[in-house]
Amino acid sequence: MSDPHTPKTQPVDAKVTPMMTQFIEIKTANPDSLLFYRMGDFYELFFEDAEIAARALGITLTKRGKHLGEDIPMCGVPVHAADDYLQKLIATGHRVAVCEQLEDPAEAKKRGGKSVVRRDVVRLVTPGTLTEERLLDSSSNNYLCALTRLKGGSLAGDSIFGLAWIDMSTGAFHVSETDDQRLAADLAQIDPCELILPDMLLQETDLRAHAEHSGAALSPVPRAFFDSTTASDRLAHYFKVKTLDGFGSFSRAELSAAAGILAYVEKTQLGERPPLDPPSRESGAGRMLIDPATRANLELTRTLGGEKQGSLLSIIDRTVTGAGSRLLASRLAGPLVDPVEISRRHDAVDFFLDNEILREGLRQTLKGAPDMARALSRLALQRGGPRDILSIAEALLAAQDFLARLSHVSGEVPAEIASASAHLQQAPHDLAEELRRAVKEEPPLLKRDGNFVAAGYDENLDELRALRDESRKVIARLQADYAEELGIRALKIKHNNVLGWFIETPTAQSEKLQGDPGRFIHRQSMAGAMRFTTTELAELESKIASAGERSMAIEMEVFERLCAAIINVGDRIKAAAHGLAVLDVSAALAKLAQEESYVRPLVDTSHAFEITAGRHPVVEAALRKTGGDSFVANNANLGPDEEEPQGNIWLITGPNMAGKSTFLRQNALIAVLAQMGGFVPAAAAHIGVVDRLFSRVGAADDLARGRSTFMVEMVETAAILNQAGDRSLVILDEIGRGTATFDGLSIAWATIEHLHEVNKCRSLFATHYHELTALAQKLDRLSNATVQVKEWNGDVVFLHEIVPGAADRSYGIQVAKLAGLPQSVVERAKTVLSQLEEQDRGNKAETLIDELPLFAALAPAPVVSAHASAEPDPLHEALSGIDPDDMTPKEALEALYRLKSIRRI
Structure with a gap:
């Protein structure tokens, strides 16, 4: 099947213009890309490419000539604004082939009147190959x-x-x-x-x-x-x-x-x-393994809606450079598992906490330091401009500034800071001075615009610019010199399109010029005046005429020379760029710790997980922003009582909106922050390295893959139970809530036993199945915890405090009332709940504890009915005595009435 983007091949005898023939040939070679075909100051698109681009960009679709008897759709974008349009096309999933003119139109004309300017694709633009600043x-x-x-x-x-x-x-x-x-x-x-x-x-x-x-x-x-x-x-x-x-x-x-x-x-x-x-x-x-579901649930770098705002990264990012922000995001995405390397990063944060003046001076300097690594890449790919050269100069000067500040700091410098400083010391500082001297303060974006070389850098360029920009002043000075030398006050230097520049004097005063024909060359006699030129004036005229072209040529030479010098020391520039990014991140994390009262965690090889007065960084920031209540801090201790690879499990019960999910997430985020090298929102933290982090929080379906909400929940839970080890941290919220009550209770029950007996990991397990709290009687590393609430005049007040114990109810109806359900619905729900609780009284899961064996690692747990009790079920006994194949219709009807009477009982 032919590609829909490729124009139909025309018959041999069809009349196709040479230009359209060229377009079709190039398009055929790039069928999977939209073709930006350069025509003068525009990139034009034709055929289906034009239709696609017009829809995606919201631009007018026109037509140009005919092909196979049909109009050729066409649209175009200006070359100077192409980046903006490329960004939109790439964002919507398109690839673009950029086809440029490879020769001057004048050269094409020399080959014949119908010759087409040579064109070819010079670049394929795809989402992963972008380098332009405005596209990134x-x-x-x-x-x-x-x-x-x-x-x-x-x-x-x-x-x-x-x-x-x-x-x-x-x-x-x-x-x-x-x-x-x-x-x-x-x-x-x-x-x-x-x-x-x-x-x-x-x-x-x-x-x-x-x-x-x-x-x-x-x-x-x-x-x-x-x-x-x-x-x-x-x-x-x-x-x-x-x-x-x-x-x-x-x-x-x-x-x-x-x-x-x-x-x-x-x-x-x-x-x-x-x-x-x-x-x-x-x-x-x-690196800490964080699966996609966990990464999404914890909203590390993006929220569930795909936005950066509201993610953990957006809350902790205090960096002042693009490179620093990228490095911070990279560290957050891949926390370390080596306590030595983690401690090295913590030392750097501590250093900037203790040296506030140095830190703030560095941050102020870095605010003016552009993105050196990206500027270098653009220059190497010949997509850079004067601003990229200036960016490298200013970033290198910022490196010099920090080194000068660091030299005044007494005491030992942490290894992380010392390594970054070593990269800065090896930077090409002599080149920085040269670049800064060569490029003016506010250069244009593109080199083709010219006028970016600083005054005083090149004498020849300065002279040409003077001729180009101040030609009238130059001519006026020459006129004054001639008038004074010859004593002819009426002497003028004028210009017209026929003679160009010439000297004009009254005929009566022309004797002195005529008397020196070797210098003053006669050009034209008028009724009352005579016109002359000189070698000096002719040369000046030639210089003025070509000053613009020559000055541009010199600027291009300067640009290429500077680019070559930069690329020649590219490795040292990259190293310096990384050093500045490391300093930016370390200083930013110190700033965060100071402003938000974060503390340095202890991360070691133990199995500890002890958080004192931990806080959720995102929720805390949101409460502060809205002027709401202050965040309620909570403790967590999931580590073993003795040094052994068996973590504790906290089973947390309590009503919705009380803070269970927040508590679960905050402990996971504290582990991530600690192991990425940052300080944490807590009064104290001791964390044995977490090698794998698993989270099953929230509910969402995956309809595209045919998965219901409950299926997604089970797939994610299966991944956790199959992969978690003794160094893992697992947080689970409401496992089993997506199916029937007793099915869900059974799944949650078996899951807890598996975590305890097989995975042996540190875990937080939140649930509304209060029956599960009875497991604490048999599982020695399982502890019950609950969220404190108080009832007041029929309403519930959330205290958001995690305390030992178990909740005896979920307060769902009170939460529904807070949500605004009609009062009639709330009252009816209370009535129904009262009746259900009365019927279910005595049928509690505690009765199963003495009958169920613990989870067997090598054999599946037995299937248990949550209806199980010590009393026989009369309905079940009656059904077991019925053989439908051996009954007449009348006997079957009588049996049905007997079953109904049993059910009523």
Whole structure:
């Protein structure tokens, strides 16, 4: 089937203009992209491309000529505003092929009157290959990710996956190896904008689901992109080295993914080589595993609605640079599990807490430091402008400023700060001075606009600019010199389109000029005046005529020279950019700790989890913003009484709106903040490293994959029970509420037993099934906790305090009343509840405790009816005595009446 974007091939005898023939040829070579076809000052789109773009951009659809007897749809966007339109198209999932004019129209005319200007695609614009400042979010990485699969490998299982991800706007390049269990979590941590993978993988349901759930634009490519046999050679060729040994050791899967991503970059950049860092191997074991559901439930970097505002990141971000904000987001997305590295980050925050003057001075300086890494990438790809050169200069000067401030600090500097400072010291500071001297204060965005080189940097340029911008003053000075020298006050220098610039004197006073024909050359005689020129004036005229072109040429030479000097020390500039980002993050976390009263947590290799007066950072900020009540802090202690790999489980009961979910989430967020290297909202915190964080909070369906709300809940719960280990932290909220009461109670019951006996992890389990509190009698590491409430005149008052004990009721009707249900409904609900409680009295789960064995790890738990009691069920006995196949209709009717009488009893 032909691609719908490709124009129909015309018959041989059809009349097609040379320009449209060229368009169709280029479009045929790029069928999966919208073609931006350069025509003068516009990018034009034709055929279905035009129709798609007009709808997406909200611009007018016109027509240009005919093709196969039909009008050719056309629309266009100005070249100078193309970035804005590209952003809209990329955001709606389109790819764009940018087709530029490769020669001057005058050159095409020399080949003949009907010759078409040579054009070709110079770049394929995709979501993961953006570098333009206006197309990117300064606070977020723009990752292009490659995913491939190999059979066998170093990880457990039959298949392993290779991941490679780059940010072309900064040059970051990472690779990793993963497996089926970690794949979704690793993709969620990377959070790519575009995901490339072999087209064959998209045919597999599970892998396609993982890919689509990542939220990235999917770009399937041929399997040949990921050829592992030539992967090493491809990487070595790209980085111009003979061997990859200097970059580290990589698995086959990692090399395959890296080769695939480089092949895609070369395809989309058409010969341009982004200045990528050598690949850095990221070990999944070095980061806390947070699966996609947990990441979404906790709203780490985005809310459930997809917004940054209201997420944890938005609350803790005090950075003042784009690079710092990106690094903070990266650390939040992948908390560490090595206590030594975590402590190193905590030391840096402590340092800036103790050195407030240094911190505030650094932050003030960094506010004026542009995004050096992204500026470098644009310059290397020949997409940069004068502002990018100035950005690098100003960022390097900011580095110098910090080093000068740091030199006045006494005492030992933490390792994190020392490492960042070492990168700054190695920065090309001499180049910074040169760049700052070369580029004016407020240069234009594009180099083609010219006038960006600072005055005084190049003498020839200054002279040409004077001729270009002050030609009248130059001519006036020359006229004054001639008039004074010759003593002719009436002498004038004039201009017309025939003679150009000339000297004019009255005929009666022209003897002195005529007497020196070698210098003053006669041009024209008038009725009362004579006109002359001189070699000096002719040269000046030539200079004035070409001053604009020549000054632009000199500026282009300066720009290219400065770009070459910058790219030559690109590695040192990148290192300095990273150093500034680290300093920004450390200072920002210190600022956060000071303003919000966060404390330094103790993170070690124990199994402790002791939080004193912990708070939910997002809820606390929201309460402060709205002027509501102050946040009620709560303690949590899930660690073992003795040093052993068995965490405690808190079973939390209490009414809705009392704060159970907030309490669950805040402890998970405290663990994330602590292990990312930040301080935490608590009075004290001791956390044994959490290697995996699981959260099942809230309810949502997945209709696109045919999953109900309850099915999603069960899938997520299954993932937790199958993966959680003794170092995991699990928070579960209302497991089993999506199905019938006794089914849900049974599932929640078995889940708690599994967490206790098999997973042995630290866990918070919130529920409305009060029957579950009886499990504390048999499970020695299970403790009951409840949210305190008080009743007052029939209403319920939430105290939001977590205390030992169990709730005896859920206060659902009181909450419904607060929500605004009609009073008649509330009163009727009370009546129904009273009757149900009366009927259910005596049928409590406590009666099951002595009869049910604990969860068996090697065999499924027995199926238990929640109706079970010590008394026989007469209805069940009556039914067991009936054989429908051996009954007449009359006997069946009589049996039915007997069953009805039993049911009434």
